[in-house]
Amino acid sequence: MPQVTYIEPDGHRVTLGVEIGTSVMRGAMDAGVSGIEALCGGNCACATCHCYVDGAWLEQLPPPAVDERLMLENVAAERRSTSRLSCQLTVTAALDGLIVQFPDRQS
Amino acid sequence: MGSQAPIVIVGAGQAGVQIAESLRQQGYDGGLLLVGEEPHPPYQRPPLSKKWLTEPGASQALSLRGPEALSRRRIELRLDTRVLAIDRAGSRLQLAGGEELRYGQLALATGARPRTLSLPGAQLEGVLALRTIGDSLRIGAAIRRCAAEQRPLVVIGGGFIGLEVAAGARKLGAEVTVLEGLPRLMSRVAAPIVSEAFERVHRAHGVNLVLGAQVAELVGHEGRVQAVRCADGREFPAGAVVVGIGVAADDALAAAAGLACERGIVVDECARSSDPAIVAAGDCSARRLADGRLLRLESVHNAVEQGQSAAAALMGHERPFRSTPWFWSDQYDVKLQMVGLSHGFDQVVTRGDLERPAFSAFYFRAGRLLAVDSLSRVQDHMKSKRLLDAGLSPTPAQAADANFDLQSVLQQARPATADGA
Numbered sequence: 117m118p119q120v121t122y123i124e125p126d127g128h129r130v131t132l133g134v135e136i137g138t139s140v141m142r143g144a145m146d147a148g149v150s151g152i153e154a155l156c157g158g159n160c161a162c163a164t165c166h167c168y169v170d171g172a173w174l175e176q177l178p179p180p181a182v183d184e185r186l187m188l189e190n191v192a193a194e195r196r197s198t199s200r201l202s203c204q205l206t207v208t209a210a211l212d213g214l215i216v217q218f219p220d221r222q223s
Numbered sequence: 224m225g226s227q228a229p230i231v232i233v234g235a236g237q238a239g240v241q242i243a244e245s246l247r248q249q250g251y252d253g254g255l256l257l258v259g260e261e262p263h264p265p266y267q268r269p270p271l272s273k274k275w276l277t278e279p280g281a282s283q284a285l286s287l288r289g290p291e292a293l294s295r296r297r298i299e300l301r302l303d304t305r306v307l308a309i310d311r312a313g314s315r316l317q318l319a320g321g322e323e324l325r326y327g328q329l330a331l332a333t334g335a336r337p338r339t340l341s342l343p344g345a346q347l348e349g350v351l352a353l354r355t356i357g358d359s360l361r362i363g364a365a366i367r368r369c370a371a372e373q374r375p376l377v378v379i380g381g382g383f384i385g386l387e388v389a390a391g392a393r394k395l396g397a398e399v400t401v402l403e404g405l406p407r408l409m410s411r412v413a414a415p416i417v418s419e420a421f422e423r424v425h426r427a428h429g430v431n432l433v434l435g436a437q438v439a440e441l442v443g444h445e446g447r448v449q450a451v452r453c454a455d456g457r458e459f460p461a462g463a464v465v466v467g468i469g470v471a472a473d474d475a476l477a478a479a480a481g482l483a484c485e486r487g488i489v490v491d492e493c494a495r496s497s498d499p500a501i502v503a504a505g506d507c508s509a510r511r512l513a514d515g516r517l518l519r520l521e522s523v524h525n526a527v528e529q530g531q532s533a534a535a536a537l538m539g540h541e542r543p544f545r546s547t548p549w550f551w552s553d554q555y556d557v558k559l560q561m562v563g564l565s566h567g568f569d570q571v572v573t574r575g576d577l578e579r580p581a582f583s584a585f586y587f588r589a590g591r592l593l594a595v596d597s598l599s600r601v602q603d604h605m606k607s608k609r610l611l612d613a614g615l616s617p618t619p620a621q622a623a624d625a626n627f628d629l630q631s632v633l634q635q636a637r638p639a640t641a642d643g644a
C-alpha cells in the first residue's frame with residue numbers, strides 16, 4: 117500500500133498506508149488526522165478537505181478539474197499554488213511517499 | 224464509584240461524532256462514550272442517495288471517522304446499542320437488553336427518521352425509504368431489479384432525496400416516475416425558478432414527473448407493491464416505490480424524559496435543551512431563534528455547527544450557532560449548492576445560463592442578500608458563502624450582472640471592517 121504522510125496544522129506528521137484507488141482525503145478521515153473536515157464526503161462541494169501538496173509531488177498529480185479549481189479559489193485558509201482538495205486526489209502506486217499538509221482552518 | 228461518570232452521547236452519527244471530537248479539541252479529558260444503535264461505525268449519509276447508490280462499495284468508504292481515529296482520541300464507541308430511556312433524576316440511561324449506564328453529562332444526537340405514508344398499502348413489500356446504509360443497498364438492488372424487469376421505479380416526493388434517487392435510477396437504466404403532491408419540486412426550500420430548472424433537467428433525462436399528484440393508495444399483489452394510485456384515479460405501475468417525503472426528528476427519548484420538544488428537541492442557539500445540563504444537536508433538534516421562531520435544519524453543516532456548540536455548552540461555555548447554513552445536492556451532472564436561508568425573500572435575481580442550467584439564484588429581502596442557490600456555478604457558491612458569513616451583500620443589480628465580481632464586495636468591505644473594529 118502506498119504510504120502517505122499527512123502534516124497536521126500543528127506540524128505533527130502522520131504516515132499511513134492508503135489503499136490504491138481511494139482518495140487522500142479518505143485515508144486521513146479513517147485515521148482521524150487533524151486539520152481536515154471533509155464535510156461533503158468527497159463530493160467536491162465543500163472545500164473542507166483542502167491541503168497543500170509538498171512541492172516535489174505537485175507535478176506528479178493530475179491537474180485539478182474545473183470544479184476543483186473553482187472551489188479552490190475561495191478556500192477558508194490561505195490559497196497557495198500547492199493547494200488541492202484532498203478528496204479529488206486518488207492514491208496510485210506512483211504516489212507512494214506523497215506528503216500533504218493541512219491548513220490551520222477549513223471553514 | 225470513585226471515577227467520574229463519563230459524558231455520554233446518544234447517537235453515533237454526524238452530530239454525535241462532532242460533539243465527541245469537539246469536546247477533545249476543547250480540552251475535555253474525562254471519559255467519553257458514544258452510543259449508537261446502528262451496527263456500523265459512524266458514517267456519512269449524503270453519498271447514500273448519490274454516488275454510493277449507483278456504485279456501492281465497502282461501507283468504510285462512507286466512514287466519518289474510523290474506529291482507530293476514535294480510539295486515538297479516547298472516544299469509546301458502543302455500537303448496536305439502543306438507549307431506551309433517560310432517567311434524569313438518577314443520571315442513568317436504560318439500554319436495550321436491560322443494562323444501565325451512568326452519565327456525568329448527556330448529549331442527544333439521535334437524528335431523524337423518514338416519515339412514512341399513512342395510506343393503504345404503505346406496508347407492502349417493495350415500499351422503501353432511505354436513511355441508512357442498509358436502505359441504500361436495498362434501494363440500489365430494487366432499482367436494478369426494476370431495470371431488469373422493465374418495471375418503473377416510483378418515487379413519492381420531489382425533495383432532495385427523492386430526486387437524487389430518481390437521477391440514480393435513470394443512470395442505472397430504470398424507468399422512473401416521480402409523484403410530487405405540490406405544484407413544484409423542492410418547494411419547501413427553493414424558489415420557483417430553481418424548481419423549474421430541475422423539472423426540466425429530470426424531464427430531459429426521461430423521468431415521468433407528475434406534479435400535484437395526490438397519492439391515495441399503494442396497490443399490491445401477493446404482498447408486493449404493483450402500482451401507486453392517485454386520488455384522481457390515475458394509476459402508476461411500480462416495480463418498487465421509494466418514499467421520500469421528509470423526516471421526523473427522533474425526539475422520543477427526550478420527550479419521554481420530559482424535555483421540551485416541538486417537532487424536535489427544542490434547543491437554544493448554544494444547543495442547550497430545556498434542561499441546561501442536557502444538550503442536543505443535529506437532525507433531532509429544533510433551534511429557537513432570537514425572534515422566537517423554531518428552525519429545523521437537516522444537514523451536515525447544521526449537525527457540525529450545533530455539535531460544536533453542544534460540546535462548548537458541556538464545557539460550560541457559550542458558543543452560539545455562527546456560520547451560514549449550507550447544503551448541496553447532485554442530480555445528473557447538475558451540482559446544486561445552497562447557502563443561506565431564503566425564507567422570507569421578496570426578490571430573486573439570477574446570474575448565468577438558466578437553460579443549461581448553470582446559474583445562481585440570489586434571494587434578497589429588502590435589498591439584503593439572504594441566500595444563494597447555485598446550479599453548476601461553483602464560483603458563485605463559494606463567493607456567496609464568504610459574503611454571507613461576513614454579513615455582506617451585493618446589490619440585486621450587482622448579483623444579476625455576470626460581469627460584476629462578487630469578490631469585490633468582500634474586498635471593499637475589508638478596510639471598513641478594520642476601521643469599525
Ligand SMILES: Cc1cc2nc3c(=O)[nH]c(=O)nc-3n(C[C@H](O)[C@H](O)[C@H](O)COP(=O)(O)OP(=O)(O)OC[C@H]3O[C@@H](n4cnc5c(N)ncnc54)[C@H](O)[C@@H]3O)c2cc1C
Pocket residue numbers: 233234235236237238239258259260261267268269270271272304305306307332333334335353354355384473476504505506507520521522523524526549550551552
Ligand atoms: C440519503 C440522504 C442524503 C443526504 N444528503 C445530504 C446532503 O447532500 N447534504 C447535507 O448537508 N445533508 C444531507 N443529508 C442529511 C444529513 O445526512 C443529516 O442531516 C445528518 O446525518 C444529521 O446528523 P445527525 O447526527 O443529526 O443524525 P444521524 O446521522 O441520523 O445520526 C443519528 C444516529 O443516532 C442513532 N440513534 C437514534 N436513536 C437512538 C437511540 N435511542 N439509541 C442509540 N442510538 C440512536 C441513529 O441510529 C443514528 O445512527 C442526507 C441524508 C440522507 C439520509
Ligand code: FES
Pocket residue numbers: 141153154155156157158159160161162163164165201202203204
Ligand atoms: S470533501 Fe468536500 S470538497 Fe473534498
